Amino acid sequence: MVDMSSSESLVSEDTKIDGTVGNCFSDDAKMSMRNVNVYYDNNQAIQDVSIDLARNKVTALIGPSGCGKSTFLRCMNRMNDTIDICRVEGQFTLDGEDIYAKSMDPVLLRARVGMVFQKPNPFPKSIYENVAYGPKIHGLASSKAELDEIVITSLQKAGLFKEVKDRLDSPGTGLSGGQQQRLCIARSIAVSPEVILMDEPASALDPIATAVIEELIDELKEKFTIAIVTHSMQQAARISQTTAYFHMGQLVEMGETTQIFTNPQHKLTENYITGRFG
Amino acid sequence: MDNELHLTQHISKKFNQELEDVRNQVLKMGGLVEQQVSDGLTALLDANKVLGQEVIDRDHEVNAMEVEIDETCIEILARRQPAASDLRLMVSIIKTITDLERIGDEAEKLGVNALKLADVDSNGNSNHHFIELRNLGDTVKKMLKRSLNAYARMDVDEAIDIIKSDALVNQEFDNISRLLVMKMMEDPREIKNALRVSWCARALERIGDHSQNICEYIIYLVKGKDVRHLGLDDLKKHIL
Amino acid sequence: MIDSKNITTIVTASLQRRHKKERRFKLLGRSAVAFGFMLVFILIADITYKAIPAFHQHWVAIDVSYKEDWLSIKDDQPDSLKTANFRKVLKQSIYEMYPTVQGRKDKRALTKIISSNAEFTLRDHLLESPSLIGKKETFWLLLDDDADTYLKNAKVLGEAELRTSQKQATWLKELTDNGRIEKRFNIEFFTNGDSREAELAGIKGALIGTIITMLVTLSLSFPLGVAAALYLEEFAPKNRWTDIIEVNINNLAAVPSIIFGLLGLAVIINIFGLPRSAPLVGGIVLTLMTLPTIIIASRASIKAVPPSIREAAYGIGASKVQTTFGHVLPMAMPGILTGTIIGMAQALGETAPLLMIGMVAFIVDIPTSITDSATVMPVQIFLWADSPERAFLAKTSAAILVLLSFLFVMNTAAALLRKKFENR
Numbered sequence: 001m002v003d004m005s006s007s008e009s010l011v012s013e014d015t016k017i018d019g020t021v022g023n024c025f026s027d028d029a030k031m032s033m034r035n036v037n038v039y040y041d042n043n044q045a046i047q048d049v050s051i052d053l054a055r056n057k058v059t060a061l062i063g064p065s066g067c068g069k070s071t072f073l074r075c076m077n078r079m080n081d082t083i084d085i086c087r088v089e090g091q092f093t094l095d096g097e098d099i100y101a102k103s104m105d106p107v108l109l110r111a112r113v114g115m116v117f118q119k120p121n122p123f124p125k126s127i128y129e130n131v132a133y134g135p136k137i138h139g140l141a142s143s144k145a146e147l148d149e150i151v152i153t154s155l156q157k158a159g160l161f162k163e164v165k166d167r168l169d170s171p172g173t174g175l176s177g178g179q180q181q182r183l184c185i186a187r188s189i190a191v192s193p194e195v196i197l198m199d200e201p202a203s204a205l206d207p208i209a210t211a212v213i214e215e216l217i218d219e220l221k222e223k224f225t226i227a228i229v230t231h232s233m234q235q236a237a238r239i240s241q242t243t244a245y246f247h248m249g250q251l252v253e254m255g256e257t258t259q260i261f262t263n264p265q266h267k268l269t270e271n272y273i274t275g276r277f278g
Numbered sequence: 279m280d281n282e283l284h285l286t287q288h289i290s291k292k293f294n295q296e297l298e299d300v301r302n303q304v305l306k307m308g309g310l311v312e313q314q315v316s317d318g319l320t321a322l323l324d325a326n327k328v329l330g331q332e333v334i335d336r337d338h339e340v341n342a343m344e345v346e347i348d349e350t351c352i353e354i355l356a357r358r359q360p361a362a363s364d365l366r367l368m369v370s371i372i373k374t375i376t377d378l379e380r381i382g383d384e385a386e387k388l389g390v391n392a393l394k395l396a397d398v399d400s401n402g403n404s405n406h407h408f409i410e411l412r413n414l415g416d417t418v419k420k421m422l423k424r425s426l427n428a429y430a431r432m433d434v435d436e437a438i439d440i441i442k443s444d445a446l447v448n449q450e451f452d453n454i455s456r457l458l459v460m461k462m463m464e465d466p467r468e469i470k471n472a473l474r475v476s477w478c479a480r481a482l483e484r485i486g487d488h489s490q491n492i493c494e495y496i497i498y499l500v501k502g503k504d505v506r507h508l509g510l511d512d513l514k515k516h517i518l
Numbered sequence: 519m520i521d522s523k524n525i526t527t528i529v530t531a532s533l534q535r536r537h538k539k540e541r542r543f544k545l546l547g548r549s550a551v552a553f554g555f556m557l558v559f560i561l562i563a564d565i566t567y568k569a570i571p572a573f574h575q576h577w578v579a580i581d582v583s584y585k586e587d588w589l590s591i592k593d594d595q596p597d598s599l600k601t602a603n604f605r606k607v608l609k610q611s612i613y614e615m616y617p618t619v620q621g622r623k624d625k626r627a628l629t630k631i632i633s634s635n636a637e638f639t640l641r642d643h644l645l646e647s648p649s650l651i652g653k654k655e656t657f658w659l660l661l662d663d664d665a666d667t668y669l670k671n672a673k674v675l676g677e678a679e680l681r682t683s684q685k686q687a688t689w690l691k692e693l694t695d696n697g698r699i700e701k702r703f704n705i706e707f708f709t710n711g712d713s714r715e716a717e718l719a720g721i722k723g724a725l726i727g728t729i730i731t732m733l734v735t736l737s738l739s740f741p742l743g744v745a746a747a748l749y750l751e752e753f754a755p756k757n758r759w760t761d762i763i764e765v766n767i768n769n770l771a772a773v774p775s776i777i778f779g780l781l782g783l784a785v786i787i788n789i790f791g792l793p794r795s796a797p798l799v800g801g802i803v804l805t806l807m808t809l810p811t812i813i814i815a816s817r818a819s820i821k822a823v824p825p826s827i828r829e830a831a832y833g834i835g836a837s838k839v840q841t842t843f844g845h846v847l848p849m850a851m852p853g854i855l856t857g858t859i860i861g862m863a864q865a866l867g868e869t870a871p872l873l874m875i876g877m878v879a880f881i882v883d884i885p886t887s888i889t890d891s892a893t894v895m896p897v898q899i900f901l902w903a904d905s906p907e908r909a910f911l912a913k914t915s916a917a918i919l920v921l922l923s924f925l926f927v928m929n930t931a932a933a934l935l936r937k938k939f940e941n942r
Contacts, residue, residue: 082832084756121826125848134834137844149757184830191834234359261361263502273361276287 021266022243023157026054030225031076031113031197036090038071038080038249045071049090049251050219051244053195058217058226060236060257063246064272069229072246073197076227077113094195108143111138114188118200120180122172122187125152127164130172130183131155134191152192159216178209185216189224195218198228202235214239233273245269248267293358296398297367300350300400304371304378307343308426311378311385314340315422315485318388319415325396325407333389340382344375350380362514363458370495374429377495384481390472391481403437406455412481418478418482421447425489425496426500434500434517437493447486449488553732562922569915572707576661576669576715578632579620579698581613584644591651591815599645616689618799627686633717658700663716663909669699671908693716707916711882712898714907719902719916723884727877727892728866729795734801735808735865736889740858742805743812744847747854752842760844771810778807779874787875795876798888801833803871808861815857819850851939859932865926869896895921 010238016140024185025032029052038046046068052078053059054176061069071080078099080086092099099109111134120129131151134140141147150169160182172183198217202210217226217239232235237257238245243267244254253260253269264270271277288294314333321330323458351372354360359485421443429437458472458479497505497517578784588610589602609629613619619628636659641655644650667673669684669690678684692698695809710720752761782803786792792799805886831841847854869886885892893901895917902914 006431016761077830077833079832084830105839107835108832109835116831117826117832117833121824121830123827123845133836133844134830137834137836137840187830187834223496233361262365266600270362274364275293276342277289 016038017250017252017266017268018052020251021253021259021269024051024251026052026057026242028055029053030055030095031227032091032093033072033076036072036075036088036092037069038089039073039087040083046075046249046250049100049246051251052252053225053227054242056221057226057242058221058224058240059242059244060240061227061229061244061246062231062233062236062272065231067246068197068249073227073229074115074274076195076197077110077115079110079115081106087134111191112193113195113197114191114193116181116188116196116198116201119204120177120184122175122180122183124153124171124173127155127171127172127175127183128168129243131186131190134187138191140191151253153181154186157189157220158182159212160186176209178205178212180196181205181209181213182216185213185220189220192223195227197227198226200231201202203231210235233261245272246270296350296354296358298343300347300354300371301367303343303347303350304374305430306424307340307347307375307378308429310336310340310343311381312419312422312426313421314354314382314385315388318385318392319412319419321392322388322395323412323415325392327393327396329472330389330392330396334386335434336381337386337389342381347375348372356412358487363499363502366499370499372379373495374492377405377491378512381485381488382471384485387481391478394469395474398413405429409474410450410454411482414447414454414479414482417450418486421489425492429492429496432500434494434497437496438492438514438517446487451479451483527580543661544682565915565918565922569652569671569912569919570908572600572691572912572916573704574701575704576666577658577700577702578661578693579656579658579700580608580611581615582640582657583614584650584652585610586652586727589651594643596648599648600641602641602644604644607636608632618843624685628689629685631662631665631686631689632786633662634715635660635718640876644712652935660706660717661699663907666717669694675815682691692786703874707913711884712880712893712901713882714833714880716905716907716913717929719910719913721898721920723881724893724898725897725920726925727881728887728894730797730885730888731800731804731872731891731894733865734797734802734860736858736862738801739804739808741860743809743861744816745853747813747816747820748842748847751817752838752846752933767810769819771814774870775868776874778871780836781806781870782871782875793891794887795879795891795893797892799875799886800872800877800894801888802891803863803875804868807868807871808865810855811861811864813855815860816850816854819853819857820846822853823849846937855932855936855939859929859936862932863930866928867896867921872897873900881912895924 006276024172025117031053032048034053036049037044049072061073063069065091067274068266071086074080075088076092076099086180094109098104099113123133128151131154132147135147135150141150149222150160155164160179164170164177172180173184181204185201202213205213214235217228221224228236229241241258241263242254243257243260243262245260246264247268253264255265260269261273264273287295297360312379314336317329318333320326321333351504358364408496421440424436426439427433455476458476462469462472491506494506497503497513501517503516505516564730566898584607588606588858589599591598591602595854609625612632613625616628619625631780639659640657664681665686669688672679672682672687675694676687682690687868690699706718706758707845709722710718711721711723750760752765782799786799786802787794791804827845827849828841831845836844843935855908872894876891878901879891879893880901881893883890899914899917899921902910902917
């Protein structure tokens with residue numbers, strides 16, 4: 001993760017934009033974020049971002065390195081709570097509920113809003129144990145048979161079951177990179193979240209594994225709402241329906257993916273997508 | 279989004295260069311085609327058989343350029359996966375050279391008919407309505423020139439203007455057609471020649487259409503909006 | 519820019535020198551390891567050689583007559599048997615075997631050949647089989663340590679040595695010639711407690727004391743140390759207070775162990791009034807000593823757990839406690855166990871602090887609880903090393919061997935445990 005404590009504030013006077021271009025909001029929003037500001041100590045990392053995640057759609061967050069997209073993603077399941085120097089302001093709602101309210105337990109939130117990380121990080125346990133961990137701690141299964149079913153279904157949904165069905169007890173860390181990432185996806189699916197946040201899930205994988213993951217994401221959107229941070233514009237173009245372009249902590253433009261990639265409205269977006277800078 | 283398009287400053291200098299090169303190639307092809315139209319018209323109006331033959335022979339060059347630029351574009355698409363304005367540039371180039379090649383074909387037709395009509399002329403004097411043809415030709419030549427300049431400058435306003443002026447071309451064409459029909463009715467012996475002249479007029483009218491297409495591509499490239507097949511009023515509304 | 523051809527020549531020139539350096543270093547390393555092994559081997563060999571005599575002892579066959587008038591008993595009842603005069607039985611039986619020996623001095627010398635414990639052995643034997651009263655039998659008794667040492671080390675059997683007079687030497691030779699002397703494996707070394715008599719001294723008391731003390735130390739220091747490390751690493755806020763605590767823990771690890779002994783004496787025994795020389799107190803003192811080691815090693819290994827594992831657990835919706843105990847702790851276990859092994863091994867060999875809390879006392883009974891008086895192996899070795907008898911020399915070495923094997927067993931067990939955690 002980027003160490004923000006020593007960098008300068010992303011947002012400064014000469015990089016301010018005049019408001020977001022395009023359509024950031026949706027009629028059928030699963031999660032809504034309004035006027036979000038995020039600070040690391042005295043450095044501002046995110047400035048006044050308002051955005052909706054449309055239900056059962058894939059929303060891609062793109063932008064140059066260090067533009068704040070990962071930080072923003074992590075706010076949506078309160079992972080930034082674990083960082084002492086990080087301060088989050090603004091309104092975050094999940095189906096209308098304020099997720100930063102005192103009454104919202106972050107543990108419960110993270111069961112509803114799952115996360116897949118850039119580097120696959122399976123637990124050093126067996127494949128079965130990896131997937132079963134979430135349901136176990138949240139008490140989702142009342143018997144071993146139920147737990148088995150959850151594990152098998154999740155592995156199937158993640159497209160991994162066929163490959164590992166005869167070695168569910170072997171360690172999760174013994175799988176290849178792509179398989180490990182699918183295992184991590186199965187692990188997040190197992191707790192039946194409503195939203196899945198993905199932070200560059202395929203950046204550590206080879207092209208074939210990447211293609212498999214992308215196919216999987218496309219299938220997953222039928223059941224889940226997905227937000228994905230990615231460095232690869234082609235990936236964003238391939239798998240998302242909506243794309244948001246972040247620049248220096250601000251949301252510059254957001255809109256339908258096809259439109260962003262054929263005719264972006266803001267010059268900064270155009271420059272980024274065509275490789276003019278950043 | 280402004281009416282200008284900045285096609286430089288890619289981080290990859292080589293990519294910049296590639297785009298520059300292919301644009302220059304298109305302009306070169308445009309220049310060649312312009313020359314073809316001018317020569318074809320001159321050959322027709324001055325009954326210059328030598329020039330006419332040159333025009334016919336040079337059409338190979340035009341075709342070769344189309345193929346070459348097409349290949350270059352496919353290469354860039356494959357290797358660079360261009361997006362946004364770069365992508366629109368590629369698409370517009372591919373379409374533009376098709377229209378340019380067609381203009382070249384029409385110019386070749388002028389050359390062919392120039393040869394045929396020149397032969398006729400040596401036998402007898404005929405009024406081939408060359409004055410009207412000359413007018414139409416000049417209008418069309420101007421339109422083509424303006425289109426290519428607008429393309430070079432990525433000038434949307436000029437492009438819209440040019441599209442407007444196609445009405446003029448159509449008017450003149452209708453004019454000539456009427457005259458030729460009358461002529462054919464008057465003197466059935468002139469039908470063959472009149473038809474030839476009519477084909478030349480048609481060719482010039484088509485060149486006008488193709489120039490208009492090129493202007494539509496310019497608007498697409500700069501504004502990102504596809505304005506083909508729209509009437510002028512709808513077009514204006516669509517861009518804004 | 520140096521072109522590639524030049525680079526090849528330049529690098530080749532330095533290559534030989536670099537390889538030579540590497541070979542030299544490897545050789546140095548190997549010889550250091552070999553030297554270390556050699557020293558260890560010499561040490562073990564020396565101790566083993568010195569310890570061998572402690573593992574067998576000589577026994578003598580005496581014709582014992584259980585005459586009633588010698589026993590001076592009223593009846594056959596066990597109560598009166600217990601208080602019977604077995605010493606007389608023993609002495610008279612021996613005098614019977616050597617009727618030629620007269621004079622108090624000689625008679626005393628004769629009796630002195632047998633271990634002073636013999637009369638109690640006879641008593642226990644008779645209590646088992648009271649039908650022997652009035653009868654005679656040949657019974658094997660343990661020799662005194664001087665006689666035993668003589669038989670083990672005499673250059674010429676029959677000639678006087680340092681602590682064996684000529685007469686005693688002759689008697690021993692006679693007994694040997696008559697086949698009345700037998701060498702047996704010294705099982706008593708492992709079944710007896712400490713004793714002033716060298717032939718009777720065993721390490722059982724010290725061994726049990728060590729085991730109990732170690733158990734107390736382990737059960738106190740391991741949970742406390744690991745919990746402290748977990749708290750400091752995972753839960754405590756990072757401010758000046760925690761920095762001060764960290765500095766203090768590091769310093770504690772360097773405090774001489776005898777200071778902890780003084781602390782044990784002054785506070786635990788005097789103020790809290792716990793019994794002196796008890797494994798409980800010893801355990802507490804050793805815990806204080808071992809805690810810094812365990813905490814430091816545990817903290818390092820907890821720090822080494824990659825943050826991605828924690829993030830993964832949080833991402834699923836695990837609470838902080840679930841993440842720490844379900845994921846971080848198991849992953850950090852190998853390192854924690856290593857720290858514990860090191861700490862325990864240090865504690866196992868500690869003598870000074872335990873001397874301070876009173877384990878220097880001469881303990882004969884085998885301790886049975888954590889509040890009984892006890893001693894530990896290192897202290898026992900220390901005490902025996904002080905004694906002049908030659909038999910104690912052998913016993914000291916034997917005790918050292920036992921301590922080393924105990925350490926070895928402990929380390930192996932812990933290494934296996936650690937491997938089990940690593941393979942998960």
